[in-house]
Amino acid sequence: MFGRVIGRRDGNTRVCAEVRERYVFKKPIRFVRKGFRILYHRLRDQGVWTTFVWVYGRGVSKLTGVPLLQYSRVTSQLYVGPQFNARGKRHLEANGISALVNLRIEYDDAAHGLALEHYLHLPVIDDAAPTIEQFEHGAAFIREQIAAGRSVYIHCAGGVGRAPTIAAAYLLSTGKSLGDALAMIRSARPFISITPPQMEQLHAYAAQLNRPERVA
Numbered sequence: 001m002f003g004r005v006i007g008r009r010d011g012n013t014r015v016c017a018e019v020r021e022r023y024v025f026k027k028p029i030r031f032v033r034k035g036f037r038i039l040y041h042r043l044r045d046q047g048v049w050t051t052f053v054w055v056y057g058r059g060v061s062k063l064t065g066v067p068l069l070q071y072s073r074v075t076s077q078l079y080v081g082p083q084f085n086a087r088g089k090r091h092l093e094a095n096g097i098s099a100l101v102n103l104r105i106e107y108d109d110a111a112h113g114l115a116l117e118h119y120l121h122l123p124v125i126d127d128a129a130p131t132i133e134q135f136e137h138g139a140a141f142i143r144e145q146i147a148a149g150r151s152v153y154i155h156c157a158g159g160v161g162r163a164p165t166i167a168a169a170y171l172l173s174t175g176k177s178l179g180d181a182l183a184m185i186r187s188a189r190p191f192i193s194i195t196p197p198q199m200e201q202l203h204a205y206a207a208q209l210n211r212p213e214r215v216a
Contacts, residue, residue, distance in 0.1 A: 077151045082159040099145035099152040103162035129201035139173035164192040
């Protein structure tokens with residue numbers, strides 16, 4: 001039912017027309033405005049080609065539920081990408097990926113039958129930074145899986161913020177500098193967009209690992 005009930009007439013609920021109009025029309029308008037705002041900032045900050053790659057990669061994955069692994073493969077055993085569906089899960093398994101790290105607080109893969117054989121859920125609010133403890137837990141899990149010969153897929157909703165942040169934390173834990181870690185991820189996924197809080201947390205983690213380095 002749209003809106004809230006404000007009264008009754010002849011035994012039927014009467015719905016506020018203004019509330020219904022706000023729900024039906026204004027919510028999609030806000031969504032469109034947000035989309036144009038994101039597109040504008042990406043064009044300004046990342047240029048036409050990188051923005052085109054983002055639109056293509058995100059669009060195909062969103063429509064099909066299947067990640068485009070050419071935009072996810074950071075190393076032969078480490079992948080970063082978006083949410084997937086059952087078809088996408090089969091695609092990951094067919095490509096030898098058997099370990100999964102999910103950063104979405106709003107969606108648990110295990111509850112929807114999408115978890116892989118080895119699964120870690122580190123719930124983080126969209127655009128927020130994981131905690132240092134989550135960095136340590138995630139990095140340890142990824143190191144363990146890779147040491148066992150498994151490939152790991154790290155995802156959030158779009159694979160542009162939370163997921164690459166955890167991937168960078170893992171690479172830091174293996175001895176990479178923050179600049180090198182981000183460069184590796186961007187070489188596969190040039191359209192990542194790590195937020196200022198996420199970047200600050202990566203700097204803090206790098207300092208904790210005695211590898212302080214300021215990266216814009």
